[in-house]
Amino acid sequence: MDIYLPVAGLSVNALVIIGLGGIVGLLTGMIGVGGGFLTTPILIFFGIPPAVAVASATTQITGTSVSGVLAHRRRKGVDYRMGAVIIVGGLIGALMGGGLFRLLQDSGQIDTAIALLYVILLGSIGVLMAKEAATALDIIKSKPSKRPPRRHNPLIAALPMRWRFYQSGLYISPLAPLLLGFVSGMLTVLLGVGGGFIVVPAMIYLLGMSAQVVVGTSLLQILFVTAATTLIHATTTKSVDIVLAGLLLVGSVVGAQYGARLAQKAKPELLRMVLAIIILAVAFRMAVGLGWRPEEIYTVQML
Numbered sequence: 497m498d499i500y501l502p503v504a505g506l507s508v509n510a511l512v513i514i515g516l517g518g519i520v521g522l523l524t525g526m527i528g529v530g531g532g533f534l535t536t537p538i539l540i541f542f543g544i545p546p547a548v549a550v551a552s553a554t555t556q557i558t559g560t561s562v563s564g565v566l567a568h569r570r571r572k573g574v575d576y577r578m579g580a581v582i583i584v585g586g587l588i589g590a591l592m593g594g595g596l597f598r599l600l601q602d603s604g605q606i607d608t609a610i611a612l613l614y615v616i617l618l619g620s621i622g623v624l625m626a627k628e629a630a631t632a633l634d635i636i637k638s639k640p641s642k643r644p645p646r647r648h649n650p651l652i653a654a655l656p657m658r659w660r661f662y663q664s665g666l667y668i669s670p671l672a673p674l675l676l677g678f679v680s681g682m683l684t685v686l687l688g689v690g691g692g693f694i695v696v697p698a699m700i701y702l703l704g705m706s707a708q709v710v711v712g713t714s715l716l717q718i719l720f721v722t723a724a725t726t727l728i729h730a731t732t733t734k735s736v737d738i739v740l741a742g743l744l745l746v747g748s749v750v751g752a753q754y755g756a757r758l759a760q761k762a763k764p765e766l767l768r769m770v771l772a773i774i775i776l777a778v779a780f781r782m783a784v785g786l787g788w789r790p791e792e793i794y795t796v797q798m799l
Contacts, residue, residue, distance in 0.1 A: 497509060497511050498510070499743075500739075501548075501737050501739050501740050502737065502739065503548055503552075503734070503735060503736065503737035503738075503740075504545055504548045504552075504737050506544075508542070508543075508740075512542075513740065513743040514746050514747035516539070516744070516747065517535070517556070517743065517746065517748040518747035518748065518750055519538075520534050520538065520744075520747075520748055521747060521748030521749060521750065522751040533617070533621070533687070533689045534774070534775070534778065535549075535553040535556065535557075535688070535744065536549045536550055536553045536610075536687060536688040537618070537778045537781070538778075539552070539553065540610075540611075540782075541781065544740065545607075545735075546606065546607045546610045546611070547597075547601060547606055547607070547610075547733060547735040548735050548736075548737050548740070549688065550597075550685075550686070550687060550729075551726070551729035551730075551733060551735035551736045551737070552688075552735075552737045552738075552740040552741040552744065553741075553744070554684060554685075554688045554726050554729065554736075555722075555736055555738070555745075556741050556744040556745050557688075558722040558723050558726055562719060565712065565716050565719050569712065573708055573709050573711065573713075574663070574709060574712035574713055574715075574716055575661055575663035575664045575705070575709045575712075575713045576663070576716070577659075577661055577662075577663065578664050578666075578673055578705070578709075578713055579713045579716040579717055581674055581677065582673045582676060582677035582695070582717040583677060583716070583717045583720045583721065584677065585673065585674040585675060585676065585678040585680075586677035586678065586680050586681035586684070586717055586721035587681060587720070587721065587724055588677075588678055588681065589677065589678035589679060589680065589681025589683075589684075589685075589721075590681035590682070590684060590685050590721055590724050590725050590728060591681075591728070592681075592682065593681060593682040593683075593684070593685030593686050593725075594685050594725075594728040594729070594733070596682075596685075596686065597685055597686055597729075597732075597733060598733055601733060608786070609686070610686070610687065611782050611785060611786050613686060613687055614778075614779070614782050615779050615782045615783045617683075617687070618775050618778055618782070619776070619779040622772050622773075622775035622779055623772075625768055625769075625775065626769065626772035626773070626776065628768065629766075629768040629769035629772055632768075652669070652672045652702055652703060652704075655668070655669030655671050655672055656671075657669050657670065657671065663706075663709050664705040664706050664709055664713075665705075665706045666703065666705060668703065668704075672702070672703060676695060676698050676699075676702075677695075677717060677721070680694060680695050680717065680721060681721050681724075681725075684721050684722055684725045685725050685728060695714045695717065695718075699714065
């Protein structure tokens with residue numbers, strides 16, 4: 497069942513693309529993290545141009561974030577004030593990231609930049625996640641800390657101009673979540689990721705947010721920032737393939753449902769270890785692609 501992707505400029509098997517989205521959705525439902533950081537590399541491996549893969553994956557994330565935000569809103573699991581600050585930072589980061597993306601695209605270096613950033617990002621995340629899972633599974637023995645745990649990082653506490661975030665139970669400077677949103681917005685535009693895998697740990701370990709509102713607030717900023725990123729890509733880079741995004745969305749929605757069921761039957765630590773291995777494997781494959789000499793160095797594309 498072949499279907500033509502107008503922006504990517506090639507025909508693909510629709511069932512295969514839906515299956516790829518299903519695999520990412522399955523992992524999302526099982527582990528509880530957004531699958532954007534896996535969707536883009538998988539699409540690139542499948543032959544989709546990196547710029548189109550990034551922009552279309554972002555569109556998919558926007559669609560899948562809506563239901564999550566509504567679910568957390570019903571149980572009052574969203575800090576709207578904190579979310580608004582992070583969204584502002586994310587929008588600024590997205591605008592600057594869009595300009596950088598366009599600059600790299602015009603210079604012909606966007607494919608290399610995306611691959612290099614993914615190798616660094618996935619490699620770091622995979623190692624940290626594997627270490628955490630190995631510690632939880634008692635594969636690695638952790639040393640007990642003698643220091644009492646801090647509510648938030650001392651650097652965050654030292655920032656000026658404090659605000660009260662009642663839903664999160666915090667009294668901190670808005671500069672910290674603003675910077676966090678900025679980094680997330682840059683990554684969203686450049687790599688087609690939602691940023692949740694960075695925002696959620698930062699909210700917990702750096703800002704010291706209440707666990708009850710972390711996921712919902714993260715999904716809120718992901719929804720707005722990815723929507724803005726989709727608009728930026730559609731108007732500047734012209735890389736959004738709505739057909740590709742639609743196929744991915746169908747697969748990811750179905751896969752997430754099955755992933756949520758499987759998550760109830762398996763140990764969370766074991767699932768995190770499996771995801772860490774997959775992430776490291778993808779990072780290794782991206783690194784090999786950067787140094788591997790292709791059979792045809794030059795290609796001609798008909799416009």
